[in-house]
Amino acid sequence: MTRNVLIAGGDALPPGSRMLAFVEGRSVVLFNIDGVIHAIDNSCPHNGASLASGRLEGHVLQCPAHGLRFDLRSGCVVGATGLCLTKLPVETIDGKCVMRTGERHEP
Ligand code: FES
Numbered sequence: 001m002t003r004n005v006l007i008a009g010g011d012a013l014p015p016g017s018r019m020l021a022f023v024e025g026r027s028v029v030l031f032n033i034d035g036v037i038h039a040i041d042n043s044c045p046h047n048g049a050s051l052a053s054g055r056l057e058g059h060v061l062q063c064p065a066h067g068l069r070f071d072l073r074s075g076c077v078v079g080a081t082g083l084c085l086t087k088l089p090v091e092t093i094d095g096k097c098v099m100r101t102g103e104r105h106e107p
Contacts, residue, residue, distance in 0.1 A: 003100070004093070004101075005023055005099050007028075007030065007039075007090065007096075007098060008021070008030070009095075009097075012097070014032060015034055018056070023099055023101065027050075028042060028099070029041075029042045029052045030097065031056065033058075033059055037091070038059075038087070038090075039099060040087055041085065041086035041088065043086070044065060044068065044085075045086070046065070046066060049065035049066075061085075
């Protein structure tokens with residue numbers, strides 16, 4: 001069963017910003033890239049490092065631990081397949097960022 005959980009109000013995550021949130025015991029990083037919200041588990045699939053402070057260039061997030069680069073649109077390592085972030089379903093409803101819990105969005 002899924003349900004919507006409010007993550008942030010309307011202006012808490014403007015374009016170009018990121019946010020670390022805790023949703024039902026899970027650490028989640030959200031990025032607003034050109035008005036599109038991307039949400040991922042705050043755990044690198046390589047070795048579990050926090051991704052919250054990773055360098056972001058366009059849609060590419062670089063893990064601060066060992067430098068793997070993930071495309072936030074697909075969730076996967078740039079130029080390779082098989083190693084992907086856990087993307088989480090978010091949407092904007094009435095100007096608020098909402099996450100659907102109880103389901104996963106696979107790349
Ligand atoms: S833990 Fe992220 S690249 Fe190794």
